[in-house]
Amino acid sequence: MATTIEQPVKTKAEPELLGLLAEFDDPNALIEASKKVRDAGYRKWDTHTPFPLHGIDEAMGIKWTILPWIVAACGLTGGTIAIGMQYWMNAVNYPFLISGKPLFSIPACIPITFELSVLLAAFGAFFGMLVLNQLPKLYNPLFKSEAFRRATNDRFFISMDAKDAKFSEIDSGEFLHSLNPIGVEEFWSDVESPKLPRNLKLALALVGVLLLMPPALVAYKRSTTTNSPRIHIVPDMDFQPKLKAQNTTNLFPDGREVRPNIKGTIPRGQFKDDNIPFYYGLKYLPEDQDVVVIALQDEKKTDAKKTEEKPPADPKADAAKTPAEKPADPAVDAAAAEASKLEKLPWVTEFPMPVTEKMMARGKERYRIYCSACHGLGGEGDGLVSLRAMDLQQGTWVKPASYHTDNVRKLPVGRLYHTITHGVRKMPAYGAQVPPEDRWAIVLYLRALQKSHEIDATTIPEAEKRKLRDTK
Numbered sequence: 001m002a003t004t005i006e007q008p009v010k011t012k013a014e015p016e017l018l019g020l021l022a023e024f025d026d027p028n029a030l031i032e033a034s035k036k037v038r039d040a041g042y043r044k045w046d047t048h049t050p051f052p053l054h055g056i057d058e059a060m061g062i063k064w065t066i067l068p069w070i071v072a073a074c075g076l077t078g079g080t081i082a083i084g085m086q087y088w089m090n091a092v093n094y095p096f097l098i099s100g101k102p103l104f105s106i107p108a109c110i111p112i113t114f115e116l117s118v119l120l121a122a123f124g125a126f127f128g129m130l131v132l133n134q135l136p137k138l139y140n141p142l143f144k145s146e147a148f149r150r151a152t153n154d155r156f157f158i159s160m161d162a163k164d165a166k167f168s169e170i171d172s173g174e175f176l177h178s179l180n181p182i183g184v185e186e187f188w189s190d191v192e193s194p195k196l197p198r199n200l201k202l203a204l205a206l207v208g209v210l211l212l213m214p215p216a217l218v219a220y221k222r223s224t225t226t227n228s229p230r231i232h233i234v235p236d237m238d239f240q241p242k243l244k245a246q247n248t249t250n251l252f253p254d255g256r257e258v259r260p261n262i263k264g265t266i267p268r269g270q271f272k273d274d275n276i277p278f279y280y281g282l283k284y285l286p287e288d289q290d291v292v293v294i295a296l297q298d299e300k301k302t303d304a305k306k307t308e309e310k311p312p313a314d315p316k317a318d319a320a321k322t323p324a325e326k327p328a329d330p331a332v333d334a335a336a337a338e339a340s341k342l343e344k345l346p347w348v349t350e351f352p353m354p355v356t357e358k359m360m361a362r363g364k365e366r367y368r369i370y371c372s373a374c375h376g377l378g379g380e381g382d383g384l385v386s387l388r389a390m391d392l393q394q395g396t397w398v399k400p401a402s403y404h405t406d407n408v409r410k411l412p413v414g415r416l417y418h419t420i421t422h423g424v425r426k427m428p429a430y431g432a433q434v435p436p437e438d439r440w441a442i443v444l445y446l447r448a449l450q451k452s453h454e455i456d457a458t459t460i461p462e463a464e465k466r467k468l469r470d471t472k
């Protein structure tokens with residue numbers, strides 16, 4: 001209790017008047033009463049009815065909710081954040097050029113802008129509604145009133161909050177009585193709120209502690225080191241009983257996991273010896289094994305090293321050197337020897353398949369993809385890559401051969417096929433990228449290019465010439 005008069009200490013034991021409750025038994029009486037309360041200038045009051053009452057909003061003077069404005073503001077905020085975020089990420093912080101498209105353009109931003117606008121608008125609607133209604137509210141002192149229970153059944157109530165500026169215990173009570181209710185009741189705050197049961201408190205504390213444990217464990221594990229291996233939840237994906245290309249093993253005597261091909265084996269669908277002209281560009285594989293090996297240059301390189309016992313004998317590497325270094329190098333002789341050996345091989349001189357217009361079209365397309373960068377669209381050795389390389393003048397670039405020299409003109413088709421498959425001197429091999437049919441198609445187109453340069457323009461009929469002029 002209060003000990004001194006100067007400082008009256010308000011103890012918790014004193015209940016506080018929270019408001020007044022007027023009970024009506026008729027909806028119309030409630031509406032009429034509400035109008036009077038409204039007109040009397042009260043602000044903090046409410047009505048409670050078992051069912052929605054038409055006209056009660058107006059009678060109470062309730063204004064339109066501001067929720068739509070909250071939703072609109074949230075939606076606009078979401079849209080602005082989305083656009084700003086995308087602009088910042090794509091055009092400022094990490095500009096990434098994709099297919100030459102602009103770094104920032106509104107159409108590309110629409111999906112995310114739409115999503116974020118809707119998301120924040122929905123949040124605004126949901127949480128705005130809760131806040132405006134002061135929800136969630138698990139307890140209301142009105143619930144203590146016996147009479148108020150009939151608010152969900154057949155009675156109508158006006159509750160008036162004591163916090164209202166106009167409220168005074170006596171005047172407001174008289175005012176409510178003047179509205180002809182069945183009764184007016186005061187409602188008071190609780191003397192002391194009931195305590196939570198001990199067991200519930202214990203259980204909540206336990207749950208709280210348990211919830212803290214996973215993050216604590218994660219934090220601990222992240223900041224310490226351990227010698228024990230990771231926990232593998234699905235170990236069969238992490239540890240597979242298989243060998244990988246670049247690893248070692250003691251399963252095989254040579255310690256390599258990747259196995260070399262067994263001599264004499266041929267992968268499925270790669271048996272070539274039944275169509276030697278098609279696969280090798282040769283009429284037949286010569287008896288002389290040494291010569292055959294030259295035709296299959298890739299294998300030759302390893303052989304050459306063995307026989308010559310001289311590490312830098314790789315003709316390709318030598319060709320890469322500057323012309324000044326070349327003459328003194330014995331590798332030039334080796335290249336010349338190789339060239340003469342290649343010359344002696346039985347190259348096919350006819351195409352080993354019927355030549356069709358379709359094949360020519362395919363050849364043109366493939367040529368433009370694989371060869372024109374260096375050799376140029378017309379085969380003059382003036383491809384863009386070559387022009388650029390000449391521009392840079394680095395000295396190591398060998399100009400791609402023109403197809404319109406006697407040297408290349410006299411090469412049999414089998415030899416051209418071989419050039420594409422294995423490359424020649426400075427020219428890289430294209431056998432890995434271009435399958436045999438396409439190589440032959442390219443050879444066909446190459447021949448057509450050569451013909452186009454040899455022909456005497458006056459011998460072309462006028463109609464054909466016009467056609468040529470009209471097509472690109």
Ligand code: HEC
Nearest residue numbers: 370371374398399400401408419420424425426427430442
């Ligand atoms: C990376 C550039 C490059 C590409 C791509 C290229 N070549 Fe070559 N090509 C060269 C060079 C360089 C030479 C001259 C090699 C030398 O003399 O050292 C050459 C030479 C040739 C020769 C003459 C061969 C000889 O024996 O004299 C032919 C034929 C040829 N290329 C055809 C092709 C065909 C067909 C393609 C497309 C599949 C192609 N090239 C793609 C760079 C290229």
